Amino acid sequence: MTRYALLIEYDGGPFVGWQRQGSGLAVQQVLEEAAAKLNGGVPPLVQASGRTDAGVHAEGQVGLVELPGDLSPVRVREALSFHTKPHPVVVTRAAIAPEGWNPRFSAVSRAYRYRILNRRARPALEAGRVWHVPVPLDAGAMHRAAQRLLGRHDFSAFRAAACQAKEPVRTLDRLDVSRFGEEVVMVAEARSFLHHQIRNLIGTLALVGHGRRPETWPRQVLEGRDRTRAGPTAPPEGLCFTGVSFAAALDWV
Amino acid sequence: MTRYALLIEYDGGPFVGWQRQGSGLAVQQVLEEAAAKLNGGVPPLVQASGRTDAGVHAEGQVGLVELPGDLSPVRVREALSFHTKPHPVVVTRAAIAPEGWNPRFSAVSRAYRYRILNRRARPALEAGRVWHVPVPLDAGAMHRAAQRLLGRHDFSAFRAAACQAKEPVRTLDRLDVSRFGEEVVMVAEARSFLHHQIRNLIGTLALVGHGRRPETWPRQVLEGRDRTRAGPTAPPEGLCFTGVSFAAALDWV
Known part of the structure; x- marks a missing residue:
């Protein structure tokens, strides 16, 4: 397994916010369902630096996802931005997450x-x-x-x-x-x-x-x-x- | 009748362009239908400085409309921006058009x-x-x-x-x-x-x-x-x- 840091941009308009709510689509869910394509079909957890509210946008949200194998960060970035289509959510950059790094607690x-x-x-x-x-x-x-x-x-x-x-x-x-x-x-x-x-x-x-x-x-x-x-x-x-x-x-x- | 210059902002995305085409909604049409409310229900001609294409946006398009009576430019601006709802077209400023002024030929x-x-x-x-x-x-x-x-x-x-x-x-x-x-x-x-x-x-x-x-x-x-x-x-x-x-x-x- 490899842990990846993700730099994420989204238009908050169509979403209930970063986090899943009772109903409606969450940004986290869009990313987790995209990441499922790299995880044998199972949506992995995507953690974030900030749980933005419904309608709030992001240019520089930071996420963390753990995926099997040792895909390059470029590959992960491209695959996630592809599989989030047609939603207005993209991964603009990716990096190998350092040992012990967490987008929320390391910020x-x-x-x-x-x-x-x-x-x-x-x-x-x-x-x-x-x-x-x-x-x-x-x-x-x-x-x-x-x-x-x-x-x-x-x-x-x-x-x-x-x-x-x-x-x-x-x-x-x-x-x-x-x-x-x-x-x-x-x-x-x-x-x-x-x-x-x-x-x-x-x-x-x-x-x-x-x-x-x-x-x-x-x-x-x-x-x-x-x-x-x-x-x-x-x-x-x-x-x-x-x-x-x-x-x-x-x-x- | 009074001639008004209009400063116009629009999101070109939903429109076939400034000018009417065979089908689809034109920016000109949205403004002319809004201006009809100030013209006894009849859409007056709204001329423009530039006939932008489908999908092209404007922050500073300039238009000309002639309306009955002597409404203040503030009143015309407010009424047109109100009656263009819910379309992404607004009149941000208005002015009394000088004698002989034309948005296309005077530019x-x-x-x-x-x-x-x-x-x-x-x-x-x-x-x-x-x-x-x-x-x-x-x-x-x-x-x-x-x-x-x-x-x-x-x-x-x-x-x-x-x-x-x-x-x-x-x-x-x-x-x-x-x-x-x-x-x-x-x-x-x-x-x-x-x-x-x-x-x-x-x-x-x-x-x-x-x-x-x-x-x-x-x-x-x-x-x-x-x-x-x-x-x-x-x-x-x-x-x-x-x-x-x-x-x-x-x-x-």
């Missing part, structure tokens, strides 16, 4: 991008890829409010009720908000995030961007540790899991 | 972007937005070859058989090729283009990018004026009509 940093289309007209070209906010947002105010949230904190105020993490303390390393023309783009980085943490942070910062709350408010919400005081959860389609860092670089092909 | 420059996803794996997130070229392209060689095509020339070698233009001479002002990670992006600007001119230029430059033809070859093809000697027509989904310039700026809202 030292995860990065996400959130895109807001901030104009009156609904999206035509970027529908399903952005959150449409028709009222003008002050990206500078959102950025300044975000900087007050960096560091190690109890993020209970931004945590989904369904969050399964044992404890709510996380270290937020980066939360940048920038405007590019009609788009407001946020980049978030941390070793790990709580369930819905980024989407709850974005929904809260958007209220600052609207001018409905002051720049100091998100920090107050953080300190209150009360989810009911934060802003709404921003919709999933604006979110993309862009990448994962590991202590030792993988030998991707 | 002094048109700009297009062409995106190639240049990696082994097929696109998942950008499917329908890019041309997938799995073999490595030398964007520098493509750019240098493109610079030899700038200026005023007979572009017969890059013209579709079905092209209806009276004469094949055009002035190509810009044809830049740049790499951004896995993407090779081309930007083309001219007062006007022949039918399929950009897609034929891209298909020809791609052969240079592959290393299958030298950098000097596209210029030779140009000078030969023989369509059968040029490269294949690049697929429509990589192309986006990004904008139009006019001698006098419009007062967009």
Whole structure:
């Protein structure tokens, strides 16, 4: 048996999320059924760095699969991208997984991008890829409010009720908000995030961007540790899991 | 009656192109049927700066429509974007059209972007937005070859058989090729283009990018004026009509 690390891109739109749910197709399932073709017809487990929600996209999800024999990583990459057709899920790179490496527990940093289309007209070209906010947002105010949230904190105020993490303390390393023309783009980085943490942070910062709350408010919400005081959860389609860092670089092909 | 200029964005994927064809839905038709709601139920003519082909996208198509009364441009913009639902066609801006202004004949420059996803794996997130070229392209060689095509020339070698233009001479002002990670992006600007001119230029430059033809070859093809000697027509989904310039700026809202 050989263990392979996989770099995975997908359009989250048609899926119930990374993980299997009661009904509907999961990204994990598409990959496991593709990997079954290399595993005597039996779907092997594919583990991932992050269990993205329904509608959330990925450019840089990282997975792990164990397969019989000693196929080259190129062969595994090509075969999996072929067998995931016609679903919008591809393996862009593969590597031999180092001894003891795990996509979830070996990750030292995860990065996400959130895109807001901030104009009156609904999206035509970027529908399903952005959150449409028709009222003008002050990206500078959102950025300044975000900087007050960096560091190690109890993020209970931004945590989904369904969050399964044992404890709510996380270290937020980066939360940048920038405007590019009609788009407001946020980049978030941390070793790990709580369930819905980024989407709850974005929904809260958007209220600052609207001018409905002051720049100091998100920090107050953080300190209150009360989810009911934060802003709404921003919709999933604006979110993309862009990448994962590991202590030792993988030998991707 | 009042004449309105419209700035239009659409996803070309579901349409037979800007213009009505024998069957299938046209972008023009979606807009004319939306405008009928402001015209006593009768679809008015919507003219455009460029008649994009099936599958070609637009961020900055410009249209002209004449409507009864004196609705504000904001009202026209909002109403048209509402009545085009659920189609991926929106009016992002509107303006009162100056006397004698026409989106086709008053245009002094048109700009297009062409995106190639240049990696082994097929696109998942950008499917329908890019041309997938799995073999490595030398964007520098493509750019240098493109610079030899700038200026005023007979572009017969890059013209579709079905092209209806009276004469094949055009002035190509810009044809830049740049790499951004896995993407090779081309930007083309001219007062006007022949039918399929950009897609034929891209298909020809791609052969240079592959290393299958030298950098000097596209210029030779140009000078030969023989369509059968040029490269294949690049697929429509990589192309986006990004904008139009006019001698006098419009007062967009």
